[in-house]
Each structure stands twice: as C-alpha cells, then as structure tokens.
Amino acid sequence: MPHALRPKHWPKASYDPRYDPLVDAGPGHNRDYAPTYWIGTAGPPPEDDGPISGDRDVDVVVVGSGYTGLSCAIHLAKEHGIKACVLEANTVAWGCSTRNGGQAQISSGRLKRSEWIKRWGVDVAKRMHLEVCEAFDLFRDIIGSGEFDCEPQDGGHYYIAHKPGVMAKLETESALLNEVFGYGSRIMGREELHAEHVKDQEAAGAMHEPDGTCIHAAKLAFGYQILARKLGATVHPASPVMGWKIKDKVHHLTTPGGTVRARAVALATAGYTPPGLDSRTKNRLMPILSNSIVTRPLTDEEKQACGFRTLSPLTDTRTLRHYYRHLADGRVQIGSRSAITGRDAENPRHLALLQRNLYRKFPALEGIELDYSWWGWVDVSHDMMPRVFQPDPAQTIYYAMGYGGNGVMYSCQAGRRMAQMVAGKGQGLDLPIFTSPLPSHGVLTPFRRLGQRFMYVWYYLKDEQF
Secondary structure, eight states, X not given: OOGGGSOSSOOOBOOOTTOOTTTSSSSOSSBOOOOOHHHHHSOSOOOOOOSOOSOEEEEEEEEOOSHHHHHHHHHHHHHHOOOOEEEOSSSTTOSGGGTSOOEEESOOSSOOHHHHHHHHOHHHHHHHHHHHHHHHHHHHHHXXXXXXXXXXXXXXXXXXXXXXXXXXXXXXXXXHHHHTSOOOOEEEEHHHHHXXXXXXXXXXXXXXXXXXEEOOHHHHHHHHHHHHHHTTOEEESSOOOOEEXXXXXXXXXXXXXXXXXXXXXXXXXXXXXXXXXXXXXXXXXXXXXXXXXXXXXXXXXXXXXXXXXXXSOEEESOSSOXXXXXXXXXXXXXXXXXXXXXXXXXXXXXXXXXXXXXXXXXXXXXXOOEEEEEEEEEEEETTSOOEEEOSOTTSOEEEEXXXXXXXXXXXXXXXXXXXXXXXXXXXXXXXXXXXXXXXXXXXXXXXXXXXXXXXXXXXXXXXXXX
16 A cells, blocks of 8 residues: 555554463554553543654654653653654553553562662662662652643552561561661551551551552553653554664664664563564563452442552562552452463453452452453563663664563653663663663573463462461
C-alpha cells in the first residue's frame, strides 16, 4: 500500500492472553490492552501520534512506550532539548506499565540493602541508596507536578512479616537501614499493625518505610504520554520494530508503516523484549508471569473486618511475594506469582492459588466476587538488579530494564539516566547498575524454565514450611 494511503490507525488486534516472550517472535502488532482494573477505570487513552506512516529521520528512537520509555522521552526533551520518537508495537503502555500493582517503593530491583552490602560493599551500597532516594524524589515531584493526576496515595510502604519466623530478619534489616543508611524505618508488632493500619491475619508484624505511595497505573502511563508529547516527543503505537540495520552509524528501524532513521536508539521493552530485537538484550532477562486480581468494592462490614486504615503499598516477606493494597474506590487488589509459560497462563489453578492467599490474609473476603483478573510479564534480571547501560561505547544503543517487579518508581529515574547517556551526559554515572551489562544466562538459557520450576518448589517450602 502506498504510504499516502495508509490508515492513521491499523485495525486493532485482540488481546492475546497466551503471549510468551520466550516463545513468540514478537509482542504483536496493535494488540489491545490486557483487561486490567487500570485500563477499565482510566477512561479513554490520550491522543497519540498514530502509527509510523512513511520513512522519516529523527534524532533518537525510543523503543517501548511504558514508564521507562516515556520517562526517557520526557527527560530527553526537558533536560537536553532532544525530541524523541517513541515506537510501540501495540497500544501505548501495553506491557508492564498497565499490568502492575501500582505500588511505588524506595527500591530498585529485588535485592535488599543488606544484599547490596554483600555484593558491593558499604560505600557502593550507600551511594546506591542515595540514587534510589533521588529517584523517589524525582518520582514524587513528577506525579505531584500538576501535569496529570495518577491518584497518588502517599504514606510509606509496609513490609509485612508473613510468619513469626521472619521477624528477626526484618528487625535486622530495619536496624541496618537506620544505622548504616540513616533511613528512618521502624518495626511494629502485630497488635499495632492490626489496630492502626491493616488486619492482615497472617502478619506477625511489619517494617514501615516512610517512602512509599500507590498510584493508578494506567493514569500514570497516560500522564507520562501527555507530558512527553507536550514537550515535543512523538508517540507511535502499532509500530513494532521488524528490522534493524546500522548504516554509516545511522540506525534504520523498519516498521509496518515505514523506516525510521535515527542517530541513537534507547531500548525500554522490559519483560516484553523480543528475543530477536537485538543481540545485546537477547537472553539477558527472565520474564516471569505475575497474576493480579481486584475484588468488587467492599461493604462497610468487610472493610471493618479487614481493618484497612491505609491506602499505602503492602508487601509480604515471601520470596514469591504478595503485593496488595486497599484501592481508593473500596476494592482490594492483590498480586503474586502465576504460570511459568504463557500457554499455561489461563489455567484456573493460578487464579485459585491467588484467591486462597487473599483469604488467608483477609478471611472475611472468602468467596468475594472478582471484578478484574489479569497477568503480565515481569522483567527479572539474572542478578536481581536493573541496568541502565550502553553496551558498546562505539555504538549509540542504550537500554534500561530489569527491575524485577520494582519498576513503578525507579523506571522514572532509569528513563532520566538513559536520557543522560543518550545526550552524552552520562559521565559520573559510575554505580554498578550503570557500568555493567545485564548478566546473560549463557549456556543455561535453554534450561531456564526447568530451573524455574524447581526454584518455585524450593521457594514454596522456604516460605510456607520452614
């Protein structure tokens, strides 16, 4: 079809619940959103720039229109005067950014502060802590700027001990935060937690971190989209990268509607990174499915029985952790692990497992009707920490991903850091997450999911039996 005759929007493809990034060649073309609570309550998506239609030359292409990619576009424009072209295979923020739990914590990746010290030593761990604190300040500033409303509910983060045996470790971690990092966490017992915050019946106590907020996940993504376009970026859905060549240091990215030529490419595809997109990201992540449900609005009696006195993020101490919250409209949301493969994602046993765990925490909700159920792929790195990195100093290719389920907050800073690198202002970014690539699974790549099955059994035993 001649470019002039191409439609502004391609026909919408249906949502594919069985999509699997380790099996499928790519995330698809103009697929509809997963049926999440966030999409169901966000209202119409904001205006975009339509699919790529014809060949064009741009300064920077950002691949992926989730939190990271849109933050990169925002900060390229705001801090460096560069107007990016954002390419999205499907609908804007189609992946992690509209399927998460809407929880922002003062963390990056899956490792705790004590694990940072074991890996890098105290000095580097302290600088990592400052980076994450700066990231939370940036996130708080952007969601409080008045540019958009993502319904922030500040009040800290509750890290809840799911059994008495983990309280000692939680107390040690809290002491470390306070004494080594100068961060004001505090421990509370079961009685205080139940009386003043939430009546999680599994809880033996909790650690409270003063920085933590809940947001509406889709309204955050749509707000980023509005802000990016206001600053001059263009956002193009239904524009998957189908081919990528470099000619005379210029990147040629082929989409169904035309080729985009750019001097730099920033990758922000996270758990939905196609295996054939680029050799620098192949086998660098382990996509893990996370399942999430949202109940109908609670009655006054149910609210009282559950003891919800906070809208802040709640996370338990399981290795296969649960993230949950009381939503502003009176519903309860909870998420945790799901299937191992996309083909098994619709198996009702995964939903039943999550429901049982909801009932264990809040027995008054047993049998409650669900208004929403969905799942999505989390970008877990081999060493449980994200990277914002330029793989080859001779090539203008960058990536930011690997948050391991803690990307709602840190993705804003990661997009900003990637924008710095793209603009040639990355000097001084010397933390390990900026100076080393995402580790590869190497020869173990074909056996990742076999290993995952064994690890899930071990994690279950560790979380529930030992």
